[in-house]
Amino acid sequence: MAYGHKTPHQARVRAHVVLHAARGHSNARIARETGLHVDTVRTWRGRFAEEGMPGLADRRRPGRPPSFTxxxxxxxxxxxxxxxxxxxxxxxxxxxxxxxxxxxxxxxxxxxxxxxxxxxxxxDVLKPWQHRSWIFITDPGFRAKAGRVLDLYARTFDGVALGVDEYVLSADEKTSIQARCRCHPTLPPGRARAMRVNHTYGRGGSLAYLAAYDVHHAKVFGRTEPRTGIDPFMNLVAKVMNQEPYASAKRVFWIVDNGSSHRGQKAADRLAAAFPNAVMVHTPVHASWLNQVEIYFSVVQRKVVSPNDFTDLAQVGDRLRAFEDRYNAMAQPFQWKFTTSDLDELLARLDRHTADRQEESSVALAA
Missing domain, CATH: 1.10.10 (Arc Repressor Mutant, subunit A)
Incomplete structure (x- = not known):
């Protein structure tokens, strides 16, 4: 205890008192050697003599009574x-x-x-000053649509495993990426100082970034457009489908949400008419979180767009394309862990929650 590297200071001092006593030193000398009061030395010598090693520990103290019940x-x-x-x-x-x-x-x-x-x-980990938003499932075909998307992530479709010449792409648009030209240059991080970005800026317009993400090969294909729409989305599709290995693939599945550029059966028919080997698969309504390209867009937001400091839209486009090349050179597929089993558990939990709320409402009305 006296010479241990991890011994608490109080225990170390008390151990030195005992060792000095074992050498036959007087209480006064021990007090001078340890810097303690002679009464303190006498106390610890007496406790050790009576109780041994347990006597060097602090005794239980009643402490102040609680102020609140x-x-x-x-x-x-x-x-x-x-x-x-x-x-x-x-x-x-x-x-x-x-x-x-x-x-x-x-x-x-x-x-x-x-x-x-x-x-x-x-x-109890209660934080009433925080809140999270949520939304009820409104799509009657939620289970079937979500299950189809999750099966594609697991490389199956309609219960059949995908072949090596079949691909899964996740596509969407990131809208309104602005070019904000700061009125003063951005200052790099310094000693005890974070990066400083001037609050005042001039607006240099905005553009849309359309991207298709190959789910199993972690490859991104992107385009910048002045705005979103059917034609910009089909331009992205053409960019991907006119190059190998997608041009000669047996099937290329395009997972999209229900945005106006690719909503409904008309969009699926339009895609199939332009490229017969392309199959459009829609996520359920209000379920863009099932679209893996949204994860890529979150990476773009953190690493490219924020903090927004661009001289013009041309610089925004150049930065996005350069990052796309950098990402394709080092990226790995996302470790998607949400499966159809997790989906069934989630839906069952929501059903129980809804039933409990309806029961509570019925009891309240009856009362």
Whole structure:
């Protein structure tokens, strides 16, 4: 204990007291050697003599009695789990200071600090000041459409494994990429300083970035267009389908969402008429998260677009094309882990949640 590298300081000092005593030193000398008061030395020598090694540990102390009861803590947590509108408070969400103030007004506690409320909520990982958006499934064919997309990611279609000459592409548009010319040059990071980007900028217009992502080969094909639409999307399709190995492939599946450029059966027929080996597969409504190209667009947003500092649209286009080449040189396929089994579990959980909510509503109406 006295010479261990990981021994706490207090335990190290007490061990030195015992070792000095074992050498026959007096309490006064031990106090001088260790820098302790002589009464402290006498205390630790006595405890070691009576209890041995356990006597060098701190004894249990009663400490200050708790300022708040368990019931008060539970009441504050219950208040945090309610929407402010349900309590008549004109707030959109709770903050710790607001919860502390509300607890005092309701008589839960005479006074409680915001930091105390924050500590209580942290025990149950409650963060009422945060929110997440969500949407109910409205597409009646959600399971079939989503399952078809997930099967393609697993290289199957209609229960049959895809061949080596069949490909899966995920395509979409990233709209309104602006060219914001900052009024002052962007400053690079420095010592104890992050990159600095001037807030004021001039607008240099915007463009759309259309991309098709080969899901299993991590290859991106992109185009920049002044705006989105049927013709720009078909230009992207032509760029991909007129080159190998897609031109001579048995089938090329195009996974798209329900945007106006490629919505419905007309878009599928238009694609098949232009390229007979192309098959359009739509994601369910409000389910663009199933489209893997959205992951690529998030990479583009983080690594290319933000912070937005471009002199003109030509520079935006050049940067996107250069990044596309860089990405294709080093990218690996995304590790997509959401399977049809996960989809079935998600839908079952949503069904149970919906049934529980309907039951609660029925009970409330009956009451």
């Amino acid at each position: 368990a019931l008060q803590v539970a009441q504050v947590k219950a208040l945090a789990c309610q929407l402010p509108a349900e309590t008549g408070t004109p707030l959109s969400c709770w903050s710790c200071p607001e919860l502390a103030r509300e607890a005092a007004e309701r008589g839960i506690a005479t006074f409680v600090s915001a930091s105390t409320v924050r500590r209580w909520l942290a025990q």
